Amino acid sequence: MTYNTSALDGFAALGDPTRRAIFERVAARPSAVGELALGLPVSRPAVSQHLRVLKQAGLVRESPQGTRRIYRLDPRGIGAMRDWLEAHWTTALDAFKDFADAQADEETAA
Amino acid sequence: MTYNTSALDGFAALGDPTRRAIFERVAARPSAVGELALGLPVSRPAVSQHLRVLKQAGLVRESPQGTRRIYRLDPRGIGAMRDWLEAHWTTALDAFKDFADAQADEETAA
DNA sequence: CCTTACGGTAAGCCATGACTTACAATACGA
DNA sequence: TCGTATTGTAAGTCATGGCTTACCGTAAGG
Numbered sequence: 001m002t003y004n005t006s007a008l009d010g011f012a013a014l015g016d017p018t019r020r021a022i023f024e025r026v027a028a029r030p031s032a033v034g035e036l037a038l039g040l041p042v043s044r045p046a047v048s049q050h051l052r053v054l055k056q057a058g059l060v061r062e063s064p065q066g067t068r069r070i071y072r073l074d075p076r077g078i079g080a081m082r083d084w085l086e087a088h089w090t091t092a093l094d095a096f097k098d099f100a101d102a103q104a105d106e107e108t109a110a
Numbered sequence: 111m112t113y114n115t116s117a118l119d120g121f122a123a124l125g126d127p128t129r130r131a132i133f134e135r136v137a138a139r140p141s142a143v144g145e146l147a148l149g150l151p152v153s154r155p156a157v158s159q160h161l162r163v164l165k166q167a168g169l170v171r172e173s174p175q176g177t178r179r180i181y182r183l184d185p186r187g188i189g190a191m192r193d194w195l196e197a198h199w200t201t202a203l204d205a206f207k208d209f210a211d212a213q214a215d216e217e218t219a220a
Numbered sequence: 221c222c223t224t225a226c227g228g229t230a231a232g233c234c235a236t237g238a239c240t241t242a243c244a245a246t247a248c249g250a
Numbered sequence: 251t252c253g254t255a256t257t258g259t260a261a262g263t264c265a266t267g268g269c270t271t272a273c274c275g276t277a278a279g280g
Contacts, residue, residue: 015125016238027201033257046239048258067247067256073202082195089192091137092183126268143227156269158228177226177277 010081013057018042019050023073026060030072120191123167128152129160133183136170140182 014020018040025036033051037044051071054060058077062069124130128150135146143161147154161181164170168187172179 011121011130012125015122018238020121024198027198034255042238043240044257045241045259049238052258064247067254069257073198075199075202078195078199078202082192082199085188085192085195088134088137088183089185089188092185092188128268144225152268153270154227155229155271159268162228174277177224179227 010057010059010077013053013059013077014081016050018046019054022047022050023054023059026054026071027073030070032065032068032070034068036071120167120169120187123163123169123187124191126160128156129164132157132160133164133169136164136181137183140180142175142178142180144178146181 014023021040022036025031025039033048034044036051037047040047051060051062054077055062055074058074058080060071060077061074062071064070124133131150132146135141135149143158144154146161147157150157161170161172164187165172165184168184168190170181170187171184172181174180
């Protein structure tokens with residue numbers, strides 16, 4: 001099973017609560033792996049593995065700085081998700097409006 | 111571990127490819143469970159279980175119609191995700207801009 | 221009524237993945 | 251050059267969850 005596996009994997013990446021926490025901390029301030037691990041209830045390797053997933057989803061970028069790797073947001077991944085949601089947002093509203101209208105008609109008829 | 115478990119569970123819901131396929135089909139046209147299962151490589155109970163998750167995430171709504179249940183989009187869930195992404199979108203752009211500027215300065219200095 | 225259609229639920233199987241500890245690699249500082 | 255700091259990776263464990271088949275409830279229609 002493959003479906004559309006493109007950049008929409010951002011949803012799977014942000015689906016994990018720990019990963020979402022990491023993402024939000026990186027969003028607040030670019031950080032190294034160790035710093036992130038300090039504020040989280042998981043080990044440093046776990047954070048490292050999560051960052052790899054986030055990176056593959058295009059959600060974060062790393063830039064080496066000495067022996068440390070600074071992680072910052074990458075607009076590409078979040079942009080793709082944003083576009084996808086925005087497209088469905090309008091259709092969702094339209095569909096809901098049609099449904100509400102139909103309900104109203106039903107009420108009137110009854 | 112709990113983190114923020116509110117309506118952001120939409121990410122976890124849409125993280126699964128099968129669920130995303132179901133969501134897109136419901137977005138294209140409100141459908142019954144059986145119809146959805148016909149066009150997918152999984153059994154009808156599987157679709158039913160996925161719909162439950164999507165419903166709990168506020169992404170779809172069901173409305174009984176005879177023995178059938180018509181599923182349509184629910185704007186609430188997708189709206190929450192949209193807001194969350196939109197907020198981080200701007201910070202992502204800002205952070206990226208700062209980073210790009212710093213890189214440019216570094217280039218100039220070198 | 222009795223039958224048929226439709227869909228939710230239970231139980232169980234199995235792959236995925238999140239996490240841990242242990243280890244290897246790399247860059248900096250004394 | 252040697253020790254230290256920082257991080258990625260390997261291997262293994264364990265829980266989560268996605269899928270299936272079997273079953274039960276319920277609403278229409280003869």
